Amino acid sequence: TFTEEDRKALKKLSRKQFYKDIVENQNKITIERAFKYSNAKYSDDEYRIYTSARKYEVDKELSQKILDLAPLIQYYEDFKDQIPSYISIQEGKQHYDSEWRSVIDGLFYHADPKVTVSKYLGISDSNARTSILNKVNNELNKQFTFRWNKKLKGNKTITRVDLNYDESKELFNFTVVGQDESTVFSVGERSKGALWYLSFLLKTEFRKKHLRSKAGKTLYLIDEPASNLHSSAQENMVQDFRKLASDSNVIYTTHSQYLIDKENLSNVYIVKNTNSKINVQKYYEYVSGTTVKTSYYQPIIDALEIQPYSLDVNWRQVLLVEGIYDYIGLKLLFAILNLEHKYVIIPGTSASNLETLISLHLGWGATIALLLDNDEEGRKAKSKYENKFPMIKDNILDLGLVIEKKNSRFEDMFEQDDKVLIYQIANSVTLSNKRIAKKQLQQALAIIVYNEDKKTKLKNNISDTTKNRFITVFEEVKKAINEN
Numbered sequence: 001t002f003t004e005e006d007r008k009a010l011k012k013l014s015r016k017q018f019y020k021d022i023v024e025n026q027n028k029i030t031i032e033r034a035f036k037y038s039n040a041k042y043s044d045d046e047y048r049i050y051t052s053a054r055k056y057e058v059d060k061e062l063s064q065k066i067l068d069l070a071p072l073i074q075y076y077e078d079f080k081d082q083i084p085s086y087i088s089i090q091e092g093k094q095h096y097d098s099e100w101r102s103v104i105d106g107l108f109y110h111a112d113p114k115v116t117v118s119k120y121l122g123i124s125d126s127n128a129r130t131s132i133l134n135k136v137n138n139e140l141n142k143q144f145t146f147r148w149n150k151k152l153k154g155n156k157t158i159t160r161v162d163l164n165y166d167e168s169k170e171l172f173n174f175t176v177v178g179q180d181e182s183t184v185f186s187v188g189e190r191s192k193g194a195l196w197y198l199s200f201l202l203k204t205e206f207r208k209k210h211l212r213s214k215a216g217k218t219l220y221l222i223d224e225p226a227s228n229l230h231s232s233a234q235e236n237m238v239q240d241f242r243k244l245a246s247d248s249n250v251i252y253t254t255h256s257q258y259l260i261d262k263e264n265l266s267n268v269y270i271v272k273n274t275n276s277k278i279n280v281q282k283y284y285e286y287v288s289g290t291t292v293k294t295s296y297y298q299p300i301i302d303a304l305e306i307q308p309y310s311l312d313v314n315w316r317q318v319l320l321v322e323g324i325y326d327y328i329g330l331k332l333l334f335a336i337l338n339l340e341h342k343y344v345i346i347p348g349t350s351a352s353n354l355e356t357l358i359s360l361h362l363g364w365g366a367t368i369a370l371l372l373d374n375d376e377e378g379r380k381a382k383s384k385y386e387n388k389f390p391m392i393k394d395n396i397l398d399l400g401l402v403i404e405k406k407n408s409r410f411e412d413m414f415e416q417d418d419k420v421l422i423y424q425i426a427n428s429v430t431l432s433n434k435r436i437a438k439k440q441l442q443q444a445l446a447i448i449v450y451n452e453d454k455k456t457k458l459k460n461n462i463s464d465t466t467k468n469r470f471i472t473v474f475e476e477v478k479k480a481i482n483e484n
Contacts, residue, residue, distance in 0.1 A: 106207030234258035
């Protein structure tokens with residue numbers, strides 16, 4: 001699809017009839033590259049252009065001109081390729097690799113857009129060249145060394161990484177200076193985690209300015225990143241993805257709960273492969289469905305610090321609630337009201353399905369409180385649990401504590417104007433409509449809960465009535481579980 005600026009460029013480079021097809025047919029075309037094989041041997045390839053008016057026509061020249069207008073796409077399969085021992089920037093020479101030539105170009109441009117690699121090699125004054133290379137290495141270590149040693153907690157401290165140039169061989173190479181500040185290693189002698197992170201930065205953060213200057217905003221596609229890093233390092237990697245996405249587009253896949261961005265759940269998707277059919281669905285839509293499978297959203301539940309099935313229980317006081325959005329709402333309001341507590345809040349899957357969690361925590365010796373809706377399902381569940389677990393009968397609370405309304409549910413904890421406020425803050429919009437659906441409120445709460453700016457805005461504007469309801473619930477739970 002094309003912007004107005006794109007259409008102007010297309011008009012200059014394409015035939016009138018083809019341009020008319022594009023403009024008159026929803027401003028959309030498809031370009032396909034088809035590879036031809038004969039007896040399993042490659043013979044040729046061709047570019048085909050589709051519009052809704054034409055099945056396709058082969059036009060390699062026009063296709064490539066159009067693709068030049070498209071965003072640059074960089075795909076990485078987890079940066080698994082090794083950093084070469086030597087890198088030549090001269091095409092046709094030994095150790096030349098176009099990808100790593102681009103990396104070196106990017107490093108120089110990142111340090112100083114005015115100094116290209118070619119300009120550096122053309123400088124005869126050795127001191128001037130040393131100064132330029134020092135500047136490049138200073139920029140490299142500002143990002144890599146600090147984050148690897150401090151934020152990512154690398155297991156072998158690295159004093160610095162240097163890009164070097166051997167004039168006699170006309171080759172670049174990277175070396176690593178160890179913790180003693182004197183021992184020099186080749187990059188291949190360091191840990192896989194360190195090499196992965198260095199390769200990641202070299203191909204993304206240190207190259208993006210140069211790529212953007214040539215081809216505009218880059219789209220990075222990254223498959224299963226950071227598998228060589230331990231869990232705490234993966235959590236810190238999220239900051240690197242945010243930084244990369246500040247002036248680029250980033251899509252990455254992961255099975256790791258530690259790489260879920262808590263502040264960006266609105267852009268998390270669940271991907272399933274069912275009988276070779278790929279389904280992609282927004283997380284919030286997926287967990288709102290009726291056929292949810294725990295295995296698909298458990299990584300995000302873990303990222304939200306929910307650990308209902310841990311065998312290593314590190315808590316002794318627990319509040320069980322009906323579902324994930326009750327958990328999110330309580331977590332958010334307790335946070336903005338500065339209501340500190342020792343008990344852990346754990347969500348179930350519904351009011352009537354908390355028996356397993358109750359049994360597990362009783363077996364673990366935890367003190368339990370339950371908070372249920374005061375609707376028909378909640379009242380039935382409360383009666384069931386009182387009969388089945390008489391030892392916690394006095395700890396089974398319902399929202400009748402704070403809401404004078406028949407069939408009150410968790411969303412009724414919020415005044416109607418506060419529901420609208422929450423939706424507006426979460427989505428940065430202004431609404432004239434004063435009615436917010438339950439699902440809209442739930443998704444808005446989940447957006448705000450890990451966004452500090454939005455939390456502050458909510459704290460400063462939410463009504464006293466809503467605040468007082470949550471304060472009452474907070475105090476009643478503390479009383480039920482005897483928290484001092």
